Amino acid sequence: MSPEADYRQNVCDRxxxxxxxxxxxxxxxxxxxxxxxxxxxxxxxxxxxxEHGINAAYSGIAASLMDELARRAGFTWxxxxxxxxxxxxxxxxxxxxxxxxxxxxxxxxxxxxxASNVExxxxxxxxxxxxxxxxxxxxxxxxxxxxxxxxxxWNDFWxxxxxxxxxxxxxxxxxxxxxxxxxxxxxxxxxxxxxxNTWRWFIDNLFLSAINxxxxxxxGTPRSFPSKIYATSMALWALILTATYTAxxxxxxxxxxxxxxxxxxxxxxxxxxxxxxxxxxTNADAYLQKYYPSARRQPTATLEDMYKGVNSGQCAFxxxxxxxxxxxxxxxxxxxxxxxxWVGDGRIVTPNAAGFATKADAGFKCTGLVRxxxxxxxxQMIEDGTVDKAWEFENRRYQNVDCDSFRPELLDELNAxxxxxxxxxxxxxxxxxxxxxxxxxxxxxxxxLKSSTKAAASSAVLEGAEAGQMELETMIGSFFxxxxxxxxxxxxxLCKMVYQTWVFPSTTESKKPQTFDVENKNLHHALDxxxxxxxxxxxxxxxxxxxxxxxxxxxxxxxxxxDGGLTDGMLTDSGLQHQIEELxxxxxxxxxxxxxxxxxxxxxxxMMIQENQDLRSQLAIVIGQMQREDDLRVRHV
Numbered sequence: 001m002s003p004e005a006d007y008r009q010n011v012c013d014r015x016x017x018x019x020x021x022x023x024x025x026x027x028x029x030x031x032x033x034x035x036x037x038x039x040x041x042x043x044x045x046x047x048x049x050x051e052h053g054i055n056a057a058y059s060g061i062a063a064s065l066m067d068e069l070a071r072r073a074g075f076t077w078x079x080x081x082x083x084x085x086x087x088x089x090x091x092x093x094x095x096x097x098x099x100x101x102x103x104x105x106x107x108x109x110x111x112x113x114x115a116s117n118v119e120x121x122x123x124x125x126x127x128x129x130x131x132x133x134x135x136x137x138x139x140x141x142x143x144x145x146x147x148x149x150x151x152x153x154w155n156d157f158w159x160x161x162x163x164x165x166x167x168x169x170x171x172x173x174x175x176x177x178x179x180x181x182x183x184x185x186x187x188x189x190x191x192x193x194x195x196x197n198t199w200r201w202f203i204d205n206l207f208l209s210a211i212n213x214x215x216x217x218x219x220g221t222p223r224s225f226p227s228k229i230y231a232t233s234m235a236l237w238a239l240i241l242t243a244t245y246t247a248x249x250x251x252x253x254x255x256x257x258x259x260x261x262x263x264x265x266x267x268x269x270x271x272x273x274x275x276x277x278x279x280x281x282t283n284a285d286a287y288l289q290k291y292y293p294s295a296r297r298q299p300t301a302t303l304e305d306m307y308k309g310v311n312s313g314q315c316a317f318x319x320x321x322x323x324x325x326x327x328x329x330x331x332x333x334x335x336x337x338x339x340x341x342w343v344g345d346g347r348i349v350t351p352n353a354a355g356f357a358t359k360a361d362a363g364f365k366c367t368g369l370v371r372x373x374x375x376x377x378x379x380q381m382i383e384d385g386t387v388d389k390a391w392e393f394e395n396r397r398y399q400n401v402d403c404d405s406f407r408p409e410l411l412d413e414l415n416a417x418x419x420x421x422x423x424x425x426x427x428x429x430x431x432x433x434x435x436x437x438x439x440x441x442x443x444x445x446x447x448x449l450k451s452s453t454k455a456a457a458s459s460a461v462l463e464g465a466e467a468g469q470m471e472l473e474t475m476i477g478s479f480f481x482x483x484x485x486x487x488x489x490x491x492x493x494l495c496k497m498v499y500q501t502w503v504f505p506s507t508t509e510s511k512k513p514q515t516f517d518v519e520n521k522n523l524h525h526a527l528d529x530x531x532x533x534x535x536x537x538x539x540x541x542x543x544x545x546x547x548x549x550x551x552x553x554x555x556x557x558x559x560x561x562x563d564g565g566l567t568d569g570m571l572t573d574s575g576l577q578h579q580i581e582e583l584x585x586x587x588x589x590x591x592x593x594x595x596x597x598x599x600x601x602x603x604x605x606x607m608m609i610q611e612n613q614d615l616r617s618q619l620a621i622v623i624g625q626m627q628r629e630d631d632l633r634v635r636h637v
Contacts (some may be wrong), residue, residue, distance in 0.1 A: 277319070
C-alpha cells in the first residue's frame with residue numbers, strides 16, 4: 001500500500017450537475033472510468049491472478065455485481081482497477097481496517113465485503129447498500145447421530161447387574177455367606193440347633209441369610225439378645241442394599257447418564273472455556289476480542305485454516321459470518337463430512353451487514369456522489385432479485401457436496417469423482433453433475449439427534465452404564481455396619497456363654513434346655529403305640545417340639561427320666577417349662593376335642609333311639625292291621 005497512490009477522482013462537477021438537476025442521480029456517473037480497488041486475496045469473491053488477470057470463465061460475485069452496476073449506471077471499471085491482497089503477511093503487517101482506510105482514500109470505490117463498525121466510521125469510511133450478510137454467528141460440529149440398536153445381545157441379559165460393580169456383587173455374596181455362618185454360631189452358642197444335622201443346619205441358615213438380604217425378613221422373633229442384635233443388623237443392611245439397588249437400577253434404565261452441555265451461544269462457549277477459532281483481523285475477530293476478552297480465542301490466518309481447526313478438533317467452535325457460512329457449508333474444503341452446523345439453529349451473535357466502501361467526502365472531491373449512485377442501483381438490484389440470483393449462482397458453482405442429502409458412505413465416491421474430474425475449471429460442471437448423480441441415490445438428509453434425546457439414554461445401557469454403577473468405595477459403609485454388628489452379636493453371645501459356664505456354673509447347669517432327642521427309639525415307639533413307656537434322655541437336652549405336636553393325645557402316658565440328675569419331674573429350665581405348658585395346652589385341646597366328639601356320638605345315639613322307637617310304633621301298627629284282617633277272615637268263614 002503506497003501512501004502516495006491517489007486514484008480517487010474529483011467528481012464535484014458531476015455533483016453540481018445533479019444539484020442543478022441537469023442530470024439524474026442514476027446517470028450522474030455515466031461515461032466515467034471509475035477507479036476501483038478490488039480484493040484479490042485467498043477466499044475473496046474476485047477471481048484474479050497476476051498471470052492471467054480476471055478469470056474469463058467466472059470472475060466472482062464481486063466482479064459480477066460491479067459489471068451489473070456499471071451497465072446500469074453507465075460507467076466502466078475493468079480497465080481501471082487495482083487489487084489488494086491479505087495485508088497481514090510479513091510484507092505488509094497491516095490490518096484489514098488499515099487496508100480499508102487506505103483504499104477509500106486512494107480510490108473511488110473499495111470493492112469487497114466491508115463490515116461497518118465504530119472504528120471504521122470514525123476514520124471517514126462510508127458504506128454502500130449491503131450485499132453481504134456479515135452478522136456474526138457461531139459454527140460447530142453437529143452431535144453424531146445416535147442409532148438405537150433393538151437387537152438383543154448376550155450382554156442384555158445381564159443388565160440387572162449394572163447397578164453394582166463386580167466388587168460390590170462379590171462383597172454382597174460373601175456377606176450373605178458370612179451372615180449364615182454367624183447365625184449358625186449364635187444358634188450353637190445358645191443351643192438352638194433343634195436337632196438338625198450339620199449340613200441341613202448350614203443350608204437352612206444360608207437360605208435364611210439370602211432371603212433376608214432381599215428384605216424379606218424370615219428370622220421370626222429371636223429368643224436371645226445376641227440373635228436380636230444380629231437380626232437388627234441384617235434387616236438394616238438389607239434395607240440399605242435393596243434401596244440402593246432399586247434406586248440405581250431405575251436411574252440407569254430411565255436416564256443412565258446426564259446429557260452433555262449443549263452450547264447455543266457465544267457467551268456459553270466463553271464461560272465453559274471452549275476454544276474458538278477466528279480469522280485474525282476480521283470484523284468478527286475484533287468483535288470477539290472486544291466483547292468476550294476472556295474467550296479462548298484461537299486466531300488463524302485464513303478462513304480455510306479456521307474451518308480446518310474445527311474439523312480437526314483443535315477448536316470446538318468457529319466465529320464466522322452468515323454469508324460466509326452459507327457460501328462454504330457445501331464445499332468439501334470447509335465442510336468435508338457435512339457435520340458442521342450453525343450453532344443455535346439460526347441464532348445471531350450480533351447483526352451486521354457489509355457492502356462496498358467509499359470515502360465520506362461531500363465537498364473536497366465529492367466522493368459521496370459515487371456512493372449515492374451505487375446505492376441507487378444497488379437498491380434496485382436487491383429489489384428485483386439480482387443480488388440473490390448472483391449469490392445463488394456463486395454458491396452453486398463452487399458447491400461440490402450437497403449436505404442436504406449427504407451420507408458419510410458417499411465420501412469415498414465423491415473423492416473418486418473429483419479425482420476423475422482433474423480439477424480443471426472447464427470440467428467443473430461435469431464434476432458437479434457426477435456428484436449430483438451419486439447423491440441422488442442417497443436417502444433424505446438424516447436427522448441428527450442431540451445427546452440429550454432418548455437415543456442417548458437407550459444406548460447408555462450398553463455403552464455408558466458403568467458410569468452410574470455403585471462402587472465398593474461408595475457402599476463399604478453399609479457393609480461395615482453389618483459386619484460390626486455381627487461381631488458385636490458374637491461377642492455378646494460369647495460373654496454370655498462364658499458367664500454361664502465359668503462365673504455361675506452351679507446355677508446355670510440346671511437351666512440348660514431340657515428337650516427330648518428326636519432319635520430316641522423309646523419315644524418314637526411310645527408315640528406310635530400309644531402305650532406307657534419310660535424314655536431315656538441319657539443326660540441329653542434335646543427336644544423336638546414339632547415332632548410332639550399332633551402326635552401326643554390323652555391316652556399316652558410317658559415318664560421322663562434324666563440320668564443327668566433330674567428326678568420326680570422337677571423341671572426348672574424355663575425353656576422346658578414353656579414346652580411342658582404347650583404340651584398341657586395340647587392335652588387340654590385334645591380333651592376338648594374328645595368331649596365334643598362324645599357329645600356328637602351321644603347325639604347320634606339319641607337320634608338312633610328315636611328312630612328305633614318310630615320303627616317300633618310302625619311295626620305295632622302293621623301287626624294290628626294284620627290281626628284285624630285275620631279276625632275278618634275268621635268271621636267270614
